[in-house]
Amino acid sequence: MLFFFYLDALHKNFLLRGAIVHDKVCHEKGKIFGPALVKAYNIEKKIALYPRIVFSDDILDIEKQYPASWIDKSDRKNAMKNLISKDLDGLNYFNYFEIIKFLFGDNKEISYYDSLKNLINDLGKYENDMSLQSKYFWLKKKYCDYK
Numbered sequence: 001m002l003f004f005f006y007l008d009a010l011h012k013n014f015l016l017r018g019a020i021v022h023d024k025v026c027h028e029k030g031k032i033f034g035p036a037l038v039k040a041y042n043i044e045k046k047i048a049l050y051p052r053i054v055f056s057d058d059i060l061d062i063e064k065q066y067p068a069s070w071i072d073k074s075d076r077k078n079a080m081k082n083l084i085s086k087d088l089d090g091l092n093y094f095n096y097f098e099i100i101k102f103l104f105g106d107n108k109e110i111s112y113y114d115s116l117k118n119l120i121n122d123l124g125k126y127e128n129d130m131s132l133q134s135k136y137f138w139l140k141k142k143y144c145d146y147k
Contacts, residue, residue: 003083003099006053010096010115015051015139019043022058050138052093055084060092097146116143 009016021043023036039056048054063080082102085095100112120143123136 002053002094003096006094006096007100007112010112010119013115013119015119015135016053017044017048017051018053019048019056020053020059021056022062047089047091048093050135052087052096054087055092055094057092060084097142101146 006016019040021036021039023034023039025032025034025036043054043056082098083094084092085098087093097116100116104112116139120136120140123132123139126132126136
């Protein structure tokens with residue numbers, strides 16, 4: 001699942017940014033192309049901006065239309081509430097801050113918190129790079145909101 005992949009990357013001091021969209025894509029002889037790839041690329045490059053994975057609204061509609069059969073409705077609703085959040089810019093994003101808290105509680109000894117803190121401190125060193133500074137401030141605010 002996405003959150004295990006994301007948490008593993010975070011634990012290894014990698015921040016991810018991207019987009020999950022719904023559209024057609026073609027894999028052919030080691031090449032990938034199609035409107036889904038173009039949409040995801042454009043969202044990641046021009047809209048996602050911060051270290052987060054964003055979802056188009058139609059992805060959430062698909063999830064509602066085809067709910068996971070292994071989890072009951074109330075648990076699924078609670079999990080979705082903890083996995084997906086709407087950011088200040090109106091985009092749905094995978095909320096790894098909330099999922100860490102959801103999975104591990106307020107245990108301040110969890111190494112994910114340390115990984116996040118270290119990444120925030122590292123980004124803060126790039127005070128002359130406005131692109132990195134915006135990511136730093138977003139990450140710092142989210143960290144403080146959930147910590």
